[in-house]
Amino acid sequence: MMKKELKRQGKAKIPGAPVPYDRTTIQTGIVHIGVGNFHRAHEEFYTNQLLGMGGRDEWGISGVALLPQDEPLYKALKSQDGLYTLTVCGRDGKDEFYEIGSLVDLAWGPKDPEKVIDRIADPRTKIITLTITEGGYNLDKETGEFTLSSKDVKHDLEHPGHPRTVFGFMTAGLRKRSQNGAGPVTVLSCDNLQHNGDTARKAFASFIGAQDPGLAQWVKKNVTFPNSMVDRITPAVTPDDVKRLDVQSGVEDAAPVYSEDFIQWVIEDDFIAGRPDWETVGVEFTDDVSAYENMKLSLLNASHSLLSYPAFLAGYRRVDEAVGDERFARYLRLFMDRDAGPYVPPPGNTDLELYKKTLLERFSNKAVSDQISRLCFDGVSKIPVYVMPVLTKMIRDGADLERLAFFVAAYRHYLKHGKDDRGNAYEVNEPWLTKEDRKLIASGDPLDFLALSPFRSTDLKAADKFVSQYLSMVENIEKEGVLPVLEKLILP
CATH class of the missing domain: 3.40.50.720 (NAD(P)-binding Rossmann-like Domain)
Known part of the structure; x- marks a missing residue:
C-alpha cells in the first residue's frame, strides 16, 4: 500500500x-x-x-x-x-x-x-x-x-x-x-x-x-x-x-x-x-500583476463565458466537446483576436498569439475537460468582471459588437427558457439574481433584459449599434436556434 x-x-x-x-x-x-x-x-x-x-x-x-x-x-x-x-x-x-x-x-x-x-x-x-x-x-x-x-x-x-x-x-x-x-x-x-x-x-x-x-x-x-x-x-x-x-x-x-x-x-x-x-x-x-490579470480575465475567463451559454443551449455539456466543434472554436478565436485582443497589451515577454493558441488547446484537453454547467454558474458575478470591461471599451470605440450581442442574447435565452435547442430541460443556477432581475428576465420586451444587474456598469440601451444587433440576435435565436445563428456569425 x-x-x-x-x-x-x-x-x-x-x-x-x-x-x-x-x-x-x-x-x-x-x-x-x-x-x-x-x-x-x-x-x-x-x-x-x-x-x-x-x-x-x-x-x-x-x-x-x-x-x-x-x-x-x-x-x-x-x-x-x-x-x-x-x-x-x-x-x-x-x-x-x-x-x-x-x-x-x-x-x-x-x-x-x-x-x-x-x-x-x-x-x-x-x-x-x-x-x-x-x-x-x-x-x-x-x-x-x-x-x-x-x-x-x-x-x-x-x-x-x-x-x-x-x-x-x-x-x-x-x-x-x-x-x-x-x-x-x-x-x-x-x-x-x-x-x-x-x-x-x-x-x-x-x-x-x-x-x-x-x-x-x-x-x-x-x-x-x-x-x-x-x-x-x-x-x-x-x-x-x-x-x-x-x-x-x-x-x-x-x-x-x-x-x-x-x-x-x-x-x-x-x-x-x-x-x-x-x-x-x-x-x-x-512589480505589477495587473497586466497579467487583464490578459487572463479578458482572454481565458471571458472566452469561457462567451462559450458557456451558447454551447450549453446547443446541447454540449463538456468544454472539450464544444471546442471540438469548429464553429465554436472559430467563434472564440474571433473574439480573442478582434474583440478582446486589442485591449490586452502582452505583459512581460508573453507571446500573445501563442497564449491564445494555447488557450484553445487547453480547452480541448479531453483529460481535464470542464463541465459547461460550471461555466454557466453565477453569470451575475462573472459577466461584470470578465465580459463587461471589454464590451464597454468596444462600445466606446465603435467596434463591431455582433459577437458580444450574440452572447448577451444567448444569456437571455438561457435564463428565460429552461430548455436547450435539443429539448433537454435544465435548471438555472444563478444564486445572486435579484427580484428585479427576475422581472426583467420574464419580460416580453428584450430591451428590458439590458438593465439586468450584470450589465449595470454600462448603459447598453443607449448604445444604438449594440441594441440593433442584440435585438436581431434575440429574434434569430428564438426562430432558428443557437447553431444556425452562430454559423452566420463566423462567416469570413
Whole structure:
C-alpha cells in the first residue's frame, strides 16, 4: 500500500518523478490555509520541484484545513504523511506522474485549533498562503465591504480564543506572533480573483480592526499582501477518478489529484520576510500583476463565458466537446483576436498569439475537460468582471459588437427558457439574481433584459449599434436556434 511504502522508504515506486529529496530534513516556512486540489496541483507542485532541485529546506509547507467538509481529505493526507500523487495530463494525450512531498505537516482546525494558531505564530513561518475560494473573503457583493454580521464572524469577534473562521484563526495567530516577537510575515492569496492581495488585505484588516485595533496597527507594519495571478485547470476528483488515477500511477493513493499540463503563477514581489526561489521553477515575479490579470480575465475567463451559454443551449455539456466543434472554436478565436485582443497589451515577454493558441488547446484537453454547467454558474458575478470591461471599451470605440450581442442574447435565452435547442430541460443556477432581475428576465420586451444587474456598469440601451444587433440576435435565436445563428456569425 502507498501508506506503508511512503512511511518506510520516503518515496513511492511510481513512474515519472518520485520525491528526490529527504523529507525528514525539510522544515516548514510556509503555512497554507485551504488544502484542496488546486493548491496541491499548483503551489505544492512548484515547491516540490524547487525542493527537488536542491532548494533551501526551510520552505516546506504546513497545510491547514478549517472546514468540516475538509475532514476526509485531511485524514487521507495525514495517513500518508502528506504525500500524494499528481497526474499531469498532457494536451498530446501523454500523462506525467509526480509524487509530491512538499506538504510536510498538516493541521485540522476543528480538532486542533491551537496547532493552527501556533503554526501561524511560529517564527519559522515566513509566508501564509491561501486558497479559500473567491467567496471566502466575506465581502458584500453590492458594497464591497467586509461583512461583520455573519454568524461565524460574529462568533469569532466575541470569542477570540475559540476561532471558527479563517479570519479568527489568522488574527489569533498574528496576535500570538506579535506578542512573541516572531517577526513579520507575508499573506499571499492564491485565489482566482482580480487584485487578490488587495482583497485579502481588506478582508483581514477589517476583521482585525474590529476585534483588536492594536493588532491592526502591528499588521500594517509587519504583514504584506502581494497580488498574484494563478492558472491551472484542476478538476474535482471523484471516487472513480481515484481508482483510475491509482491504476495509472501504480500507487495506492487515497488522495490523488490530476491537472492539465499548463501552469502559471505570477506574483507581485513584496515578501517582507523572504521567499523561496520559485522563479527557478517557472514562477514569474513582477512589480505589477495587473497586466497579467487583464490578459487572463479578458482572454481565458471571458472566452469561457462567451462559450458557456451558447454551447450549453446547443446541447454540449463538456468544454472539450464544444471546442471540438469548429464553429465554436472559430467563434472564440474571433473574439480573442478582434474583440478582446486589442485591449490586452502582452505583459512581460508573453507571446500573445501563442497564449491564445494555447488557450484553445487547453480547452480541448479531453483529460481535464470542464463541465459547461460550471461555466454557466453565477453569470451575475462573472459577466461584470470578465465580459463587461471589454464590451464597454468596444462600445466606446465603435467596434463591431455582433459577437458580444450574440452572447448577451444567448444569456437571455438561457435564463428565460429552461430548455436547450435539443429539448433537454435544465435548471438555472444563478444564486445572486435579484427580484428585479427576475422581472426583467420574464419580460416580453428584450430591451428590458439590458438593465439586468450584470450589465449595470454600462448603459447598453443607449448604445444604438449594440441594441440593433442584440435585438436581431434575440429574434434569430428564438426562430432558428443557437447553431444556425452562430454559423452566420463566423462567416469570413
